[in-house]
Amino acid sequence: ASDSVDGLTHDSKDNVQTIIYTPNAEKANVTYIDDTTGKKLSTEDLTGNYGTTDSYQTGNTIKNYENQGYKLVSDSYPATGVVYDQDGVVKSYEVHLTHGTTQTSENQTVNETIHYVYKNGGKAADDYQATPLNFTRTVTTDKVTGDKSYGDWVAANGTSFAAVTSPAIKGYTPDQAEIGSQTVSGDSSDFDFTVVYAKNAPTITTESKTINETIHYVYKDGSKAAADHVAKPVEFTRQVSTDAVTGDKTYGPWSPAQSFAAVTSPELKGYTADKAQIDKQTVNGDSKDLEFTVTYTKTPVAGGTGLNQPGKPGNGTDTGNPSSNQPGNPFQPSNATNNGVINTSTNTGSKVNNGAVNSPELPQTGENNSQSQTMSFIGILLAMFGSLLGFLGIKKRRND
Template identity: 50%
Template sequence: SYSTSGNIADYKKHGYELVTDGYPADLTFDNDDKTAQNFTVHLKHQNIQSTEAKTVTETIHYQGAGNQTPADHTASVNFTRSVSTDAVTGEKTYGNWSANQSFDAVTSPELKGYTADKAQIDKQTVNGDSKDLAFTVTYTKDASTKPVNPSQPTTPAKPVQAGQAVATNFVDQRLPQTGETDQQHMTLSGLLLLAMSSVLGLFGMTKQRKE
């Protein structure tokens, strides 16, 4: 009454699958104790097939132009490969990724009054093992080229005409020293007295002549 079905079912619960069951359903035992009767049940690890997908993204970030700054540019490509998982051990076996793919070259947008440090981001070729790509384009404000206002010309110096006298005033900007002011006052007073004396002297001489 022995059957292998119970043991086979237990193996299947642990990730095995049946290949062949060599134990006959109608087995008749003999009475020969000297001869062993051997049978083989063949099982193997079950492998679960699946597909793995991956996305690689390219991002171009624009900066430096204030509210004129363009929005970021993004693009993505997808790759797939087969995966075989051992149901008993959990070990995975990977197939090859699908064919390589490329991101097209991207020209940096032109902005009036600004210059980009990269005129374009070149074409990029990636595969399933590639990491995401990131680039930055920075805009710099152009130098100002504002012309001089012709309505406000610079006034040239007036030339001296022939025969015209030129007066030049020299101003002594030295700060007076201690005691210098008093000395100046005394000198001025002396000069005034001398002038008055001269006038009085002339007046006296004129009077005498008249007499």
């Protein structure tokens, strides 16, 4: 503005004033915005005279952000700089940036292992190792923050492990009959299982044993004399414990001892048994079958006849015969004269004859039946001959 002048006349000199005009200062700003987060990163305030062009360029700032991992999205600031051509107007510009990223591929392998052990910790069988399952996915890394984001896993060779039956081990039982199927993803940890085997209890069974007693009755030559005696068998039992692993057997005690009763040997007429009876026999589960043989031999025949009988006193009719009381006199009459071979109580020979004539004999193998009959006949003749001599002796004494 010019200065005011007072009191001017026609004699006053010219009043000359110079007015200088200066340009107005104008304003502008540039805002840098993070489009990833939606936040303002920074603002650059600019000033300049009206009508001038600002020398500021956004390139250096953008490059600095790019070095931090940002990526330019848009820049509204004039490439040649802002022109302050609007008095009193603040010009605003925006530079939009986003986070730069990198992409990589990530691999994951998932394993399944099954251990087989005894209860005491020892190894029972080789480990089961499943075929590993492989997965891949894309990993996106934020270049500004370093944060990672992950894509979905993609299976390369399957998404599950099949069920696995626990191996059979003789004498042992596993606590898990099988390991079931397992669903797997790339996020899964390795699968690790342990199957424990416990020894089975021994098998308990009952063992039986039968003991027999047989008695054979035979003649001396070995032929059968009578039917065998077969006793009612006796039975014993005991428990047997069989080890589930080794198969070794442990035996309990046999049931109490038992007895076979005494057996009287049967009587066979004309024969004598070498054992009158088989005594009572006590047996137990460790005993073997009992077998006995009773042998029969022919009862011996007495050898004397009427000729060999001792002399007996006379009947008193003639006592002068010096030989009348002489023992063994074949001509001596006796009171046995009339009963000869029949009186078994006084005549030994008659026992033989009686047995031979009146007692039926059991057949015997190996002996000649005709010989037996001949001997019996000779015995009878001798008895008759003795009786005849006695009779003739009596008659002679009477005649004398």
